[in-house]
Amino acid sequence: MVSWFGRSKIRVEIPRLKPRGASSATKVDFAEYTPELLPFLGQAAAMHLEVAENLARALAAAPSVEVKQQISYVAAQVLSTQHKLVAEIRGLHADPDELMRPFVDALVHYRTLATGTDWRELLLTCYLSAGMLGDFFEQLARGIGGDVGNRVASLLATDAGAEQLRELLQRSINAEPTLTSVLAMWGRRLVGDTLLVARSALADAGSPGSAAHHAAEANIEPVFTELIAAHTRRMDGLGLTA
């Protein structure tokens, strides 16, 4: 993946990932992996553009006007968040396209995953990846802090259509119960790639195999464990348990 990060490191406490709204005193010290503000914003904007693109594909592929309409509401919310992220980048006098480009290129594998698939799979991709990465990026933004970091953390903490997406998926699954096994497999397939995207958001943690890298992995591991737990809760919520 992309290694944009890790040039000037700022030490900040970054809280352990937790269910939204819950409070947790446990801290994971992966502060030194907190990315720099601008590349972070570029990646967050790129990720939201990617979700918007998958929603766009789902909107085009959906068979009925009801479903198209519902997807359109989710898309409007994701676009609104993405446009606010781009506005933050512009506010810092940086070029959003330039900052997003390396991440969009890195997301090419994600796009390959999504292409040519069923619209329900596309919606599940949006729901699960936006969920995992949204949680993760929110915590990173809080770790970066400052006016922009805190504003972006609040922005990423908003629902942005996730609940509508969940309801839409639930209705689709109820209408066609044979989807369950296909979507369950799809969801499992997504986890690894989504974790790679999350991993790439962190500041460089040494060359693979180095002592620094091992220490970093050990440090970061609990965060990923929580990401996976939240992912499993989302899958369970849809009756897509492995």
Added chain:
Amino acid sequence: MVSWFGRSKIRVEIPRLKPRGASSATKVDFAEYTPELLPFLGQAAAMHLEVAENLARALAAAPSVEVKQQISYVAAQVLSTQHKLVAEIRGLHADPDELMRPFVDALVHYRTLATGTDWRELLLTCYLSAGMLGDFFEQLARGIGGDVGNRVASLLATDAGAEQLRELLQRSINAEPTLTSVLAMWGRRLVGDTLLVARSALADAGSPGSAAHHAAEANIEPVFTELIAAHTRRMDGLGLTA
């Protein structure tokens, strides 16, 4: 096309189509073809959903992050207009999906036109069809009048990303001048189908071949002449003159 209209006719003066912002004293008396409010709102919402869908396809097909980002701004504006139209329908305690469905089905030919085409063709489709139908529907809404009709007319009179779309098309054409002839042909191909959609928005004008139908056609003709003239100005503006 769809014949939802023409049940209870309300006589209103509907002004001759004119360039936006211009004032014109000339009236075309096609008042009796003014559609009823609810089917009209359904068609306007369906048309905007169709434009949003074509923008979605263009966003997914566009090759660069810059272009995707620019399309996303246009899409957000079209979605915002569409969502306001749907809110007007809900405000009248009607079901937006039900009202949109027949028009979405009728737009299937439009969708066939758009499928599998180049993203520049998709953008041109959005620019030209939204332009022609936007002007036309704005005038119809003004003809319908009342609180809702006037509010919808003002909504449809807003730019909704047309200028951004024009700039994006202009840049694409400048970057690849060989596109000119392809897009010029594409634009000509669109006119007939777009006029059919506009025609279908009017209240029933008698069976084809009847005296009433002939009278109606003669009455409506100047409106279509103006729609075509505005279309030609849009094409000229992009250097796509026939």
